[in-house]
Amino acid sequence: MRDDHLWTLLLVFVPMSLLSIGGGGSILAPMYHQTIEVHGWLTPREFIDLFAISRAAPGPGATVVTLVGWKVAGWTGALVASIAIFLPSSILCFIAARVWNRYRGTRLHSALERGLAPVGTGLLFAGAIAVLRAAETGPLGWAIAGAATALLVWRSLHPLPVLFAGGILYMAGTRLIS
């Protein structure tokens, strides 16, 4: 029975790893569908709780997959699910990085590097805007995000104190407003 669960975890998360284009956010909808509606591993409430916990922990938010594995089959499940979500895409990225670095110094490589630099910058700003809009934090959120940006650019502070100051300010701000 347990082995069946482990295989199912692999079958669910390996394809998700290879389809998670654009980062961890893109797996949430298919994951919700698979874990709740298809396999009945979690209730919607449990899914939301696990998602909140994965955000409260350090590291990428995709560790929510680790928690699904843990719920399904304990420590082994956590390990299998984590490997299933992180390893396939990492192997693909390794191959791409190898090819990319092999052409270093060629005209094509430098054109790619110069051409992709504005794309990377644009994606950083687009990501910032997308998160602020999705979080529906209102003007307070935009103000705090803007202030954090300015502080980090001009003073080059360590991100951790800035992050915690922002968290506390936001918490106090929402208390005052409500």
Add this chain to the structure above:
Amino acid sequence: MNDEPRPQAQSDLPTVRVSLTEIFLLFFHIGSLSFGGGLVAWVHREVVERRRWLTQAEFLGGLTLAQVLPGINMANMAVYIGQRMRGIGGAVAGLVGLLLVPFFAVIGLVSVYGQFGTSATLQSFMDGLATTAVGLFASVGVKSLRTSATGLVPVAVIAAIVVMVGFLRLPLIPVILGLATVSVAIAWHKGAAGA
């Protein structure tokens, strides 16, 4: 087994020699302390600003690769940087370092979660962290402008991505592939003109 300095003619090799332990410890540090998202700011600060393992342009190239390929962006970034510095060993060191603490941390949190339950204050603090984390990656965007916004075309590409992906929420992959192709083609032609 291969500690000889490598010949300089091979331009595909990094200029800084870094040990596997250094790569592991860097990503272990980032993985353990990066609450609330915005990991890209941590990686940029350590890898570009302080340790100078990568130039700004190399970092942006890797970041674009990490975002276009499937996978969690920061896991891809760890693999890309690890590979660049030390090949397969570096990639493994970066990825394992990044995920080790988060793996145990989420399971630890879910185990104590029953005792705390959902607290509105904690939830609001977490929302605040996520909001401030936006500032973390926006700051990397601002810092990278000097390298990327070098003319009219690059500025137009940046603006187009911000509008199309950030505001209009058009599908990421076709937008990036389209704009990247144009941007790289123009860089290629400029390269020819400059040479």
